[in-house]
Amino acid sequence: MSSGHDDEQVEQLKMQLAAAIGAVSDAYRHNARMVRVLTVLGQPSTPEQLVEQTLIVLSQVFSADVVGMGRALGDRLMVTSCCGVPEGDPVFQTGWPLTGGAAEALRRDAAVSRSGAELTGADIPERLADLDLCSGVWVPVSSGPDAGEEQLLFLFRRTGESFPATEIQVLSSVAARLRLAVAERERSVAVERLAQSGHRLSRYLELPALIAEAARLLPRLINADAVQIVTIDDDRAEPRVADAVDGLASWPARPAELPGWFDAVRGEPYRGRAPFDPGRALLCVPVLRDGGPVALLYAFREARRPFLSDAAETAAIFANYFGAAMSNALLYRALRSSEESLRLITDSISDLIAVADPTGRLVYASPSHHRELAHRPDDLLGGDIAELVHPADRDRLRLALADAARSPKVEYRMRTGHGKWVWVESALRPAPSDDSTVVLSSRVIDGRKQLEDELRRRATHDPLTGLANRALVSQRLDEGLAEPDGHPVGLLFCDLDKFKEVNDRLGHDAGDDLLLQVADRLRGCLRPDDLLARFGGDEFVVVLERVRDLRDVKDVGRRIVRALEEPVLLGGERVEISVSVGGVLGVPGRATPSSMLRDADAAMYAAKNAGPGLVEVFDEAASHRSLDRLELRSELVRALDRDQFAVHYQPIFDLATGRILGFEALLRWHHPVRGMVPPDAFIPLAEETGAIASIGSWVLAQSCRQLAAWHRLPGWDRLGISVNLSATQLRQPELASQTLAVIKHAGVQPTDVWLEITEHSSIRTDVTEFATTLRAAGVHFSLDDFGISYSNLSHLKRLPVQALKIDRSFVAGLTEKDADRGIVRAILAIADSLGLQVVAEGIETPEQRELLLSLGCQQGQGYLLSRPVPPEVATEMLREARPLPRLVRQAS
């Protein structure tokens, strides 16, 4: 083969290769076009983006200058999307005439391609003339689901190259695929919008707002031109969309006249023409509740685009959402009304209602918090309630909150908005929810707390001086003695020596003033830890903490005595006072509060007995005395029952003649162990215990019976008997009647009985009525202690007294002391002037008798004349003696 032939062959082969490559290249290009378009169709996007991007890719892969989609609308092709026509061009609004290739493509429902000379003004819109377009293709996009939605895909090139059959084929496939892809996107968008619309509707809880939102959403969902929503209430239809372009001036009021009503009551949508405007398509879907329509949703479109089944389905789903939202709205209305009532209640009640979550943070606080605590409820929300609580009370509240079921009430201090602490009582209740949320219903209990404090203070303090009382002393002693290895505790009992006199002389107010001043002075000589108390009357008690021994106790006692040495100023008068102090030392583990109180009391008595202004501390002897006194006291109560008492009688004589005029009855206690107990020892105890009443009554009865016996002795039927009445007896309300009953029962005359009372007791107790009653019955009274205490002559005038007794202390000093003699003389003068008899007591020497006689005192008693004697001895004395010649003791 020649080289020329070879070259020719090589050249041929090269050409064949080039042709083959060209063919491959073309095939790949077509393939690549299809693949590129399919790729963009498969990418996620909205329907609008999908069309936009597809058109761009079509422009790229088909080298087209203008690529667009249009929809036939009457005689115009409306451009729905386009690439290559500038943004904002009027064709997007007006489209262009549906003529030429476009019209033909739609008519034939097949792609039409034109280029070069075939391409005329009918094919190219005027607006695009400047682009010098040379070829075009129109591809019908298969009819959409709604008839009349005829769409076209169109491409134009500025080059003369026509769109060949292969490209048209590709474009037809693309158009079909694009329609499907767009339909699918639209569906998914519709579903998404539907889903969103459910959410959107559920946000509206007021019916008007809900209807407005539904009227806004529905047209977008089903591409409607207008919507109307008609609610059905009590068989009345009411259109609710005020600005609806529904083409109807007035909707029928009767539901049965509504378009689509009969489908609606079956729960089915209705599609058709609007009866009032045949140029419009209408869709009606019912909103059902309890099987019946409560509202109808109407949608309108131009009649050329009737509603198809997918729109009806979408609207039906929307109607379900709307129905659910409507129910919510109605429930909300009911709930709101109930909430408003509740709020009214919570606003009005003064209780503080709060809800705390499991961490103690407040999730609700009633408005009353502002009123009661000056905290705005909004400021409290989210905050830890414990932060507002007094640090000392926080744990208590937290524990209670953690176990609200078992700690239904808790009290704590809370800080107000003004920074003040107030006491709050909270009732806790677990919230109905399953977590540990707690509802607190609280009240400010400051007033109650203050009252409680006051009551507590009163229960433990003396109201006059503000000092501690017996209860607090016992408590303090309990505490002090509770520690087995603790310090000893000291106790001082202080009793004012002359309080009674001050009270009697200057009155109660002065007495109270004195107590206050004494309290002040006592406070001044104690340590801050020591407890000063008042037990009533003039008894002050001091508890001394941490003392070493009894000497410490005694030292404090001495300080107290010294503190009261200085006279007290009462109503401008300087009054001398003093105090008797008894002290005791209590050792923890051995002493008890009651033993200490008893022993201190005993020591105080010992001090008092020893003289005013002295301190005694409890020692063994005092301890015995104390015990002794207690024993005596208890035995005294039982002595009457045990028949241990006896009445002895001391004769009262006519000092001049030596004759017996009468007897003074005197009580004697024959103790089986102690022997004869002196009256001084047991009469005060009898008065203290109240036993004096029954004992006194017994003495009177015994004496009267004895007198009756003596009266039966010949010549002694005028004998008198004197019986002492104690101040305690005088306070008995029924004393007058009881006394008369006893006298009568014994068979003696009241006129034979002389009741001896002390001036002191007659002052402390109003005896006027008592004395007047008995006196009227004939009973005589004599004043036992005239001259010793108050000695007010006005008493003598007020009391029905017939005799005065001259105390033994004056009689004793009669022969030596001028003063006593003067007093006796004065008493005799007073008695004489008032016509009273006078009896001198305690005559022990003949000189005394002589002197008394010389002063004019005619009656007397005493050891010189006769000791008190048992009744039988007295009877013997009467038998031996001469009877009284006359009634010397009978009052005139």
Place this chain on the structure above:
Amino acid sequence: MGTGASEHADAARAGREAAEQAVRGLAGEPPALVLMYATACYDLPALVAAVRAVTGGASLAGASSSGQFSAGRLIEPGRGVSVLALGAGPYRFGVASVTGMRADAFAAGRDLSRAAMAAVGPDRGPHSALLVFSDGLAGDPQGLLNGIYQVAGAAVPVVGGAAAADRALSETLVFHDDRVLGDGAVAVWIDSPRALRVVSGHGWRPHGLPLLVTKVDGPVVHEIAGRPAREVYEENFRYEDPMQELPTPRSAGYHSAHAFGLIEPDGSELIRGAFVDDDGLIRTFTPLPPYGAVQIMSCDPDDLLNVCEPVVADALAVESPRVMLTFSCAARMDILRERAAEEPTRLQEAAGPVPTFGFYTYGEFARSTGVSGYHNATLTALAL
């Protein structure tokens, strides 16, 4: 019209020199538009300020470059600034810029063309074109063009270049008035009483059979024709010279005389430069579309240089041009190597009295038919 250039190291001085030189060319006429290309090495804000101090309130647009050329003279990458001061003449200019290309190039393109159109005002003449500079390493430049097309339509051709950074894959920037923008684009809407013509040419030749890109992930090409991309690339790369070194980021420049050619509907190819990265993956500067048909392209310096004259002739086929705006690819300079200076020379010689002014880009815009218009390794031009 006047042009100026300076290679002074100090930004302020270089800017002032270049601007003063350019303004002098206007012979007293106030500039209506200032274009500025500069190496990214400069303190760019200072540079822009220095230029604006001379050119006054005239709108400024521009980009960082990988070398510039002006009136036939080449300024190598790594130094220099070139300034063009343009009197209004029959044109009206509206300059605007956007950022956010990476996030959404399509939206950025729409916003950019809307803003540029608005800047020129509502009364527009019968013709217009858009001069665009974009961040050369941000996002999808074709996406930017798609957005521009959506707004401007088919009647408005687009020309311009993607900003470069002296062969580095570092930050590339565009200039708008006194601002220096990253991740952005600047556009000049040119309103004209006469038609404006955007042209392009590359000179590359396809080799072998067309291939289908079957798996691509952004700039990484994983599979071609269902096989590992690198394997296929190497076979075709060494189509003529089995000893040919594969281009890598470490080789001199990033571009070689081999690239992908993306086959266009009209049968032409869009050049897409490619290289093998450190992981051995095939990468392109612009993403290849999935299922795109490609051919391996190659060229030699003469192929590249021989397009100068037809491109210039095509561009100058307009009424009384005053300047020819030209954009050449940094890849072309890399391939031309020591002959790089021949391109500006031949361009200027072909243009005759019309001064040429341009820079080396990381991608060229030339859209005149359809939406496609982003190129690599290509020469594009617009004569005004």
